[in-house]
Amino acid sequence: MEQRISFLTVAVRDLDASRAFYCRGLGWAAELDVPGEVVMIQAGERLVLSLWAEAAFEAEVGPVGRGPGVAPFTLSHNVATREEVDAVLATAAAAGADPVHAAVDREWGGYTGYFGDPDGYRWEVAWNPGPIGRKVLP
Template identity: 70%
Template structure:
């Protein structure tokens, strides 16, 4: 198997709230939108973010484990400047998202986090290192 991710799928409690956050709020364009089932958004050249109603997710994959705290996954959106980190976090805050940071990191970057309607954390990062530059468009 080649090292590649084609889809990132998030099981969401309220598909309408997720659509409002990602599509209406952030302005992302769905490639596929099936009300009550799934919203699929191209987020990279060959990468799709799939927001799947949790009922359908559980029917196909299995029961979702729940508990206190943050979901055990974080997604990242890297940008080219510190100012872009501030701008993205401000946009998310204006949409009502929970936002933490931004702050300087000990490894030399500048990051903050926002939470989508299901609490999934998105790291908004400026990473001046080689790995950070690798992922910029």
């Protein structure tokens, strides 16, 4: 198996709200949009973010677990400067994101903050000045 991820698929409770947040609010473009089923957004050169209506997700993958807390993973959007972190967080807030954590300097030398999308998935917006941080930038 090659070392890569092709699709990142998340189950969403309200596909229309997720479409509005990502496409209108954040300004991302849908590559495939099937009303009531799925919105697919090219999120990288070879990576697609798939927002899948929860009922269809459960029919194919299995029941979605529920409970207190947040999903035990984050999505990350890395940028080239500290200033871009603040700008992206402001754009997400204007789109209706939950402002989970304002950007702060991290002990490892970066600058990051978090927001939540309509389903509560946590997005980290990060400036990572190290080699691995530069590796993921366009």
